[in-house]
Amino acid sequence: MPKVSADHLQARRRQILDGARLSFARHGYEGATVRVLEEEIGLSRGAIFHHFPDKDALFLALAVDDAEAMLETVAQHGLVQVMREMVAAPDAGRLGTQLEIARRLRTDPEFRIAWAPKLAELADAVRARLRRQRDAGLLREGVDIDQLANYLELIMEGLIAHLAAGQPADRLGGVLDLVELSVRGQ
């Protein structure tokens, strides 16, 4: 494929995924009708579904995309930074995707099996980051890595539930500061 076409294709896919992410964040997965998708993406349904076979494929592409981005953020800055980004932009961020993932994990055994490797990757990344922090002397002592990881994961679940219920995000920055201090043992 000529480079210009490949770039164009890439940009078009990006445009579609960005619009779809906004749609899911603002309307939920069910509420993101084809009409909503057309409006948020700025393309016709024909153009959208030329690139992705259906809404489910759009969701899965976003879920994989977000999982990759989260893995990178976790590796570089830790899980608290992922939460800070969700708090900073609950509307435009990964909340819609995360909620739909959580719903499918609860209700769809096939998805649960298909998604297990991604969850394991993320869990591993969180633990690897904590181990690096510990080796650098930046973690509280006397608590094991799994316990700290479970602690952070529980707070992430609380954060998603809190934002999903439409509750205010303004006090969560201070809460995450406290989480960070507690992980460091300060």
Next chain:
Amino acid sequence: MPKVSADHLQARRRQILDGARLSFARHGYEGATVRVLEEEIGLSRGAIFHHFPDKDALFLALAVDDAEAMLETVAQHGLVQVMREMVAAPDAGRLGTQLEIARRLRTDPEFRIAWAPKLAELADAVRARLRRQRDAGLLREGVDIDQLANYLELIMEGLIAHLAAGQPADRLGGVLDLVELSVRGQ
């Protein structure tokens, strides 16, 4: 009313509420059909609805009951103890009621208004307990009471979401130990 009758009435109401709590915990509010209620309570629908006009009244009586019990636990032992009790018996405890309250707060504006005083009472109790702990020198320094309360409330939301998703409770005891240490600044 003669004392024996009053005691009997009280015991009967207790039996109904205990069975209803189990029903909601095991089947969810929607899933707790009249048939399920009859089985878990061990009384006929006639006997049950002689004491409570309908399923909604049962739920509200339980919600008030649980709110009172939570207030008492918070005042004496703090919000972490409420969470420990939920973790110890996710199946038999307040999870069903808490989930239904959370759902109604999201979706039912009338309930939101009616329930606001209870939420405020609980929020006040959490803060009053934290202030007593601070005055006794048992809290971390440099963090304000609201920030600590918001922190505990976010973890409570995470706990409810975690248990509601049917995820294992076995690692949460260690997580709550860490929460307790972090509140104390240890």
